[in-house]
Amino acid sequence: MLLAKSCQQKFNINNGTIKLGTLYEYRSIENEELLDANEGMLTFRLLFDGVVEVPIQWFVTIGGGTIGLGDYRPTIFPGRHSAHIEKVNIERRTETTVVLRDSSAVYSRESLNSFIFCMSRVRKTGDCKGIFSGCDDYWYLRESQAQEFGVKLGGLLLQHIYSEHALGRFVLSENTDLEALEIRLEHRKVEYVAREVHLYDGSPLPLNEFMLKMANMAFTKPDSYRAELEYRFNFIAVCNGHIVEPLVKSVFLDSTPLLDLVFSL
Numbered sequence: 001m002l003l004a005k006s007c008q009q010k011f012n013i014n015n016g017t018i019k020l021g022t023l024y025e026y027r028s029i030e031n032e033e034l035l036d037a038n039e040g041m042l043t044f045r046l047l048f049d050g051v052v053e054v055p056i057q058w059f060v061t062i063g064g065g066t067i068g069l070g071d072y073r074p075t076i077f078p079g080r081h082s083a084h085i086e087k088v089n090i091e092r093r094t095e096t097t098v099v100l101r102d103s104s105a106v107y108s109r110e111s112l113n114s115f116i117f118c119m120s121r122v123r124k125t126g127d128c129k130g131i132f133s134g135c136d137d138y139w140y141l142r143e144s145q146a147q148e149f150g151v152k153l154g155g156l157l158l159q160h161i162y163s164e165h166a167l168g169r170f171v172l173s174e175n176t177d178l179e180a181l182e183i184r185l186e187h188r189k190v191e192y193v194a195r196e197v198h199l200y201d202g203s204p205l206p207l208n209e210f211m212l213k214m215a216n217m218a219f220t221k222p223d224s225y226r227a228e229l230e231y232r233f234n235f236i237a238v239c240n241g242h243i244v245e246p247l248v249k250s251v252f253l254d255s256t257p258l259l260d261l262v263f264s265l
Contacts, residue, residue, distance in 0.1 A: 001143040003119040003231050004128035006135035013139050013262055018255040020115040020157060020235065023218055025249045027110065041080060041110040042222065044193065046210070048103040049200040051091060058207050059098045062105045063088075077215055078243065079111045111217040113245040115157060115235040120228060121189055125265055131228055139264045143231075146187055149261050150233045154183040156253045157235055171251060172237055172244045181239045186218070190230040194223040 005013065027042070046062060048054070061074040064083035074083075084106055091099040120128045121143065128138055141149055161171045162178060172181075191213055199207055213220045218234045237244040 002122050002125065003141040003143055003146060004122050004125065005119050005139050005141075006128055006132040007137050007139070008135060009137040012137050012264065013255045013258065014264060016255055017252045018117075018153070018258065019250055019252050020117055020153075021250045022113055022246050022248070023111060023116050023234075024113045026116065026118070041082070041108040042217070042220070043106060043108040043195075044210075045196045046105045046107060046207070047196060047198050048100045048105075049198050051099060051101050051201060052103075052199050052203070052207075053097050053099050053201070054207055055097055056093070058211050059100075061211065062107050062207075075211070077109065077111075077217070079109070079217065081107075081109045081214075083107045107214065109214045109217050112236075112243045114218065114237070114243075115246060115251070116218070117153065117233040117235075118228075119231045119233075121231040122229060128229075137264075139262050141262050145261050146231070146233075147185075149258065150185045150187045150235075152258055152261070153233065153253070154185045154235050156257065157251065158183045160251055160253055161237070171246060171248055173247065176237075176244055177239055181237060181244070184236040184238050186234040186236070187232065188219060190219050190221050190225075190228075190232050191216075192221055192223045192226045 011017075011019070056072050057075060060072045062083050063085045064074065086104040086106060088103045088105075089101040091101050093099065119141065120131055122128050125138070125140060158181070161181070164171050165174075165176075165178060193205075193210070193213055197205060197210055199205070199210075219232055221228075221230065237246070
């Protein structure tokens with residue numbers, strides 16, 4: 001498999017620079033489809049069709065803490081979230097589950113901010129053409145070299161943060177302990193989830209699977225973006241065990257050290 005970058009010719013990596021945007025910058029684009037007005041958060045409507053058995057842990061989580069059952073408390077993910085149950089009909093409960101009938105809930109989620117770089121996962125070079133309108137140029141990376149590419153790109157980001165802070169142009173908070181700063185890399189295919197999630201007995205997307213997608217929100221997008229075939233690199237700034245969110249929307253880095261890994265036609 002190949003990872004392809006669609007771009008305008010002037011932004012091709014071979015021209016000397018590469019742009020890293022932030023998750024929030026991209027989320028602002030996706031927000032055009034949001035079901036509510038929560039800026040930066042992706043919102044999904046959960047529809048429990050018929051009779052559905054739900055783990056209590058997830059039930060109290062999607063209830064936003066408004067419904068308490070025993071010692072269970074909502075699962076809290078890093079970042080912002082909101083949740084509420086629109087309609088609930090509890091048929092019965094066991095020690096670990098609640099059985100719902102014809103119920104619904106709304107769940108919104110946003111990860112902490114980070115730098116990301118997006119490509120498309122394709123079988124051959126021509127498969128990426130036409131995915132993004134306005135793009136007239138392409139370059140490629142073999143998927144087998146994604147880890148090496150990501151590590152190099154993360155190193156360039158770290159060096160950029162150092163040099164910008166030395167000049168008083170702060171990519172992260174001015175008080176960030178640069179000696180303890182590290183860039184953690186995650187990279188994989190993006191998963192796509194419909195805005196309305198139908199859950200029913202024997203559902204191909206059970207609630208626990210949906211909630212795991214919410215836990216990995218940096219790699220989750222609305223189903224309407226599926227044609228992008230996105231493969232994402234996520235660069236998380238961590239200092240003394242805590243995530244440090246960027247102050248800027250994007251950075252431009254010297255792409256020269258990456259050129260031995262990529263090719264164009």
